[in-house]
Amino acid sequence: MSELADLPDLLPDPAGLPRHDIADLSLAAQGRARIEWADRAMPVLRQIRERFAVERPFVGVRVAACMHVTTESANLMRALAAGGAEVTLCASNPLSTQDDTAAALVVDYGVATFARNGVGRDDYYAHIDAALDAAPHYVFDDGCDLVNILHTERTDVLDGVRGGCEETTTGVIRLRQMAAAGALRFPMVAVNDTDTKHMFDNRYGTGQSTLDAIFRATNTLLAGSTVVVAGYGYCGRGVASRAKGLGAAVIVTEIDPTKALDAAMDGFRVLPMSAAAQLGDVFITVTGNRDVLRREHFEVMRDGAILANSGHFDVEIDIVALADLGVQEPRRVRPSTDEYLLVDGRRLRLLAEGRLVNLAAAEGHPAAVMDMSFADQALTAEWLHVSGVRLEPGVHDVPTEIDKDVARMKIASMGIEIDTLTPAQEEYLTSWEFGS
Numbered sequence: 001m002s003e004l005a006d007l008p009d010l011l012p013d014p015a016g017l018p019r020h021d022i023a024d025l026s027l028a029a030q031g032r033a034r035i036e037w038a039d040r041a042m043p044v045l046r047q048i049r050e051r052f053a054v055e056r057p058f059v060g061v062r063v064a065a066c067m068h069v070t071t072e073s074a075n076l077m078r079a080l081a082a083g084g085a086e087v088t089l090c091a092s093n094p095l096s097t098q099d100d101t102a103a104a105l106v107v108d109y110g111v112a113t114f115a116r117n118g119v120g121r122d123d124y125y126a127h128i129d130a131a132l133d134a135a136p137h138y139v140f141d142d143g144c145d146l147v148n149i150l151h152t153e154r155t156d157v158l159d160g161v162r163g164g165c166e167e168t169t170t171g172v173i174r175l176r177q178m179a180a181a182g183a184l185r186f187p188m189v190a191v192n193d194t195d196t197k198h199m200f201d202n203r204y205g206t207g208q209s210t211l212d213a214i215f216r217a218t219n220t221l222l223a224g225s226t227v228v229v230a231g232y233g234y235c236g237r238g239v240a241s242r243a244k245g246l247g248a249a250v251i252v253t254e255i256d257p258t259k260a261l262d263a264a265m266d267g268f269r270v271l272p273m274s275a276a277a278q279l280g281d282v283f284i285t286v287t288g289n290r291d292v293l294r295r296e297h298f299e300v301m302r303d304g305a306i307l308a309n310s311g312h313f314d315v316e317i318d319i320v321a322l323a324d325l326g327v328q329e330p331r332r333v334r335p336s337t338d339e340y341l342l343v344d345g346r347r348l349r350l351l352a353e354g355r356l357v358n359l360a361a362a363e364g365h366p367a368a369v370m371d372m373s374f375a376d377q378a379l380t381a382e383w384l385h386v387s388g389v390r391l392e393p394g395v396h397d398v399p400t401e402i403d404k405d406v407a408r409m410k411i412a413s414m415g416i417e418i419d420t421l422t423p424a425q426e427e428y429l430t431s432w433e434f435g436s
Contacts, residue, residue, distance in 0.1 A: 018112040019088070021127065023099040031071075031104030035078075038071035042371035043413035044406060045075055048378050052083030057386050059084035064136035066128055066146035067167075068096040068359055069115040072370035074104065076140075077111045079378045088134040090127040091115035092142035095352060096359030125149070132157055138381055139164035141188075143312050144174035151183060163187040163384045163391060165377050167197065169233065170288040170312035172395065179394045187391035189380050194403045196372040196410070198234045205365030205373075207238025209358035210284060210310040211246070217336040217351045217361040218306055220282070223247030228280035230273065231287035232259040235310060239284055240268055251276045273297055282306045284357075285316035295321040303346040307354075314354040322350065336361035375406045 017025075039046060052058070063085045067073045073089075081087050089111055091097045097117040105111040112134065114127035128146055132154045139161060141147050147166070150158050163186050166172055172192050178184040191197055214220065227243040228251045229236050240250045240263070252268045253276050254260035260270050271279075277297035281304070285292045288311050295318065309316045322340055323330070330338040330350070336357075340348045352360035364370075379402045383389065411418065421429070428434055 017106055018110055019114075019130070020102075020106045020112060021114045021116065021123075021130065022102040022106060023116045025103050025107055027100035027103040028107035029104075031074075031098070031100030031102070032108045034098075035071045035074045035101060035104055038367040038370075039075050039078075041367035042072070042075055042374070044371050044375040044409045045079055045378065047409060048375055049075075049079035049082045052079055052378070052382075056084040057382050061138065061385060062086045062134050062136045063088070063138050063140065063381070064131040064134055064146065065089045065140035066092045066131065067140060067142045068092055068364060069102050069105075069113070070096065070098055070359070070364050071101050072364070072367050072374065074101050074109070074111075075367075076374040076377060077105060078109055079374075080381065081109060081111060083382070086134065088112040088131045088136070089115065090131040090146075091119075091124070092145065093356055093359060094119045094124055095355045096364065098363075129154065135160050137162050138384065140377060140381075141166045141171055143168050144171040144178075147171075147175065147178075147184075147188065151178070151185060158185055161186050163189070165189050165191045165380050166395075167191045167373060167377060168312050169198075169202070169235070173288060175395050184393050184395070186393050187384075187396055188394075189384065189396050189398055191373070191376050191380055191398055194376050194398045194406075196403050196406045197376055201365060201369050201373045202234035203238035203241075205238070205369035206235040206286065206310055206358065207240075207242040209362055209365050210239050210286075210308070211242055213336075213357040213360070213362035214282065214284075214306065214308055214351065217308075217334060217357070218349065219334075220306065222282070225249070225281040226251060226279050227282045227284065228253065228273075228276045229268075230283070230285040230292045230316070231311075232256075232263040232268075233286065235286040237262075237266075239286060239310065240266075243282075243284075244268070248282075251279060274300075277301055280305060283308065285309045286311055287316060288312060290315035291318045292316045294318040295325065298322055298325055298342075298348060301346070301348060304349065306349045306351065308351040308357040309354050310357055312356060314356075317350065317354040319350070319354045322348065372406050372410055375409070376402065379406065 069091045097115045102113050102115045105113045114130045135157045172190045227248040229240045230253045244250050252263040253273045278300045326340040330340050333339045336352050338350045351357050
């Protein structure tokens, strides 16, 4: 059950603020300015928010979201609240929480928020528990932790959940495992799998923001170095292409033969990690799996190697094994950079404690990219609630029409025009009667 009694500042205060556990309410003005800055680069979501404010499709609806608490996700919360939803937000990663954003959500936008940067495991799960105390009708998840808690520890509110959205690769994998085991009790829509999410958010967003985080944390020069990218999905493709563009020699490691072939055809050297570990200066994991970098790899890495994870959870780099190899406690040498001294004098540098580096050591994806991802989420929530569709428990795709609508609005906001089919072309594409 909930541990609300153990958390400070949760009940509405005399000013009438929503429930919250945040670091500092006085940061609200700073947070609002940053949220409004991000909003300028999110024209699609802004259009949706303006329509929601008029149509009010979510009146009477309670939404619980477990997401990275950033200026971009704040604008998604604003859109849902504008549509009449009672929104509760908790953090999906304590290191990515922006305390000023959390303050503005509570003070300026009336969103119940449970997020403080850097909280430990107990408070992290207490925040999820607090969000579920709202008895949500719909859930938004980043990584499936909220959905997992619903099915294991908070079954008291499970029956009231009608459905939800998941926007991460790792979360969709976990949901599909739950569905295959017959454990998933309500429909979840895989927003992560839309073209306007994984083709742009994962590739362009992760590619740029991951390298941005590495630069901020280390001030390293990428040109002339060797960068090892573990995983060549959409995220890995984005990271590899941007590292190559900055002058690095890029090595890709993979377990999937098709993706490995894709990387090779794109001009990258493909090696197993056992070989790549001896060559890399910078290692970036983007697989969604655990122990991608582990003891046998640390033992052969070069002095000064940089280790960064841009997958979802802090399991891709085996931090326990790394600490075991160290001869002393890791030393914080720069913000977000811990140096591990090994017995032979080599130093390995771990960024952001192995957590999601682009959010823990930088600001995450550019708002212009998240505009599409969060537009997908907002429209999918509306579709779930308003369309009358009755989905079976399991993992479902976003309707193609929503994905295309988001792309159409995005290119229009960029001043881009495209062709339309002529009647003859439409007839040709929809008929089997035409020969060659």
